[in-house]
Amino acid sequence: MTTEKLSGKRAIITGGSRGIGFSTAKALAAHGVNLLISGKNPESIAKAAKAVADEYRNITVMPFAADLSSKETPQAIIYEAVNKLGGIDFLINNAGISLSKPLENTEEDEWDAVMTVNAKAPYFLCKYALPHLRKSIHPVIIQIASVVAFKGYEHQSAYAASKHAILGFTKTLTKEVQNDGIRVYTISPGGVATDMATAIRPDLDTTDLIHPDEIAETLVYLLQQTGNAMIDNISLHRFTKPGWL
Numbered sequence: 001m002t003t004e005k006l007s008g009k010r011a012i013i014t015g016g017s018r019g020i021g022f023s024t025a026k027a028l029a030a031h032g033v034n035l036l037i038s039g040k041n042p043e044s045i046a047k048a049a050k051a052v053a054d055e056y057r058n059i060t061v062m063p064f065a066a067d068l069s070s071k072e073t074p075q076a077i078i079y080e081a082v083n084k085l086g087g088i089d090f091l092i093n094n095a096g097i098s099l100s101k102p103l104e105n106t107e108e109d110e111w112d113a114v115m116t117v118n119a120k121a122p123y124f125l126c127k128y129a130l131p132h133l134r135k136s137i138h139p140v141i142i143q144i145a146s147v148v149a150f151k152g153y154e155h156q157s158a159y160a161a162s163k164h165a166i167l168g169f170t171k172t173l174t175k176e177v178q179n180d181g182i183r184v185y186t187i188s189p190g191g192v193a194t195d196m197a198t199a200i201r202p203d204l205d206t207t208d209l210i211h212p213d214e215i216a217e218t219l220v221y222l223l224q225q226t227g228n229a230m231i232d233n234i235s236l237h238r239f240t241k242p243g244w245l
């Protein structure tokens with residue numbers, strides 16, 4: 001699929017205010033994709049949407065501020081996208097939070113918060129998007145998981161559990177929607193140079209991490225696939241240095 005064919009498609013990107021989500025918003029906007037980008041902080045998501053809209057004036061960019069910890073938010077995002085963009089072609093479940101704590105110091109509310117934003121919200125977003133994706137001629141779901149969907153790193157039990165969860169339900173979802181022509185991918189990066197990486201691993205030199213634009217380019221590549229072959233998991237791990245993600 002060329003840029004011309006991506007042009008006019010309608011995408012939801014959660015966590016579009018910063019990091020990987022913001023890079024993805026800019027990359028899809030450059031291909032003419034209309035966007036609903038969501039975030040928790042109203043000022044941040046409005047600022048991000050304005051920045052993208054100012055640079056790419058031929059598309060619609062809708063900001064949507066809401067906390068994905070709230071059970072109502074996923075359905076509200078889908079409703080807004082369908083009403084304002086006229087439908088959904090691409091659902092990109094990117095928003096996430098991390099927690100860096102030993103398991104025995106992790107409190108129940110912290111565990112629940114990570115599981116809710118990283119796993120439960122994407123489950124609801126998929127569930128409510130499916131009827132609309134089935135109406136698209138090129139429907140795609142992309143889940144941003146993590147290397148810790150496969151591995152375990154110390155002090156990341158809740159975060160790793162949430163990423164194992166999204167990978168797990170996505171494996172099933174891929175099979176359940178295959179006959180509807182809905183393509184489902186999971187991307188599992190190592191360290192990406194964003195606020196999150198700095199918060200979890202302040203010791204790392206961010207210039208050596210994966211740039212969020214590289215993840216965005218990977219998404220564009222996946223969204224352009226039209227063949228029959230399904231690629232249902234992509235991992236981006238750059239590091240071989242000991243102690244690096």
Ligand SMILES: NC(=O)c1ccc[n+]([C@@H]2O[C@H](COP(=O)([O-])OP(=O)(O)OC[C@H]3O[C@@H](n4cnc5c(N)ncnc54)[C@H](OP(=O)(O)O)[C@@H]3O)[C@@H](O)[C@H]2O)c1
Pocket residue numbers: 014015016017018019020021038039040041042044045066067068069093094095096097117144145146147188189190191192193194195196197
């Ligand atoms: N950075 C890495 O090293 C790395 C590696 C592998 C996977 N990932 C995954 O990639 C995804 C994006 O990570 P990132 O590094 O780009 O993160 P980031 O820079 O910290 O940005 C997180 C985004 O998620 C939004 N968000 C967080 N909590 C939310 C909530 N409760 N409700 C609604 N939106 C919320 C934030 O909105 P606000 O701006 O309003 O807070 C922001 O837009 C995450 O799923 C993360 O687990 C990251």
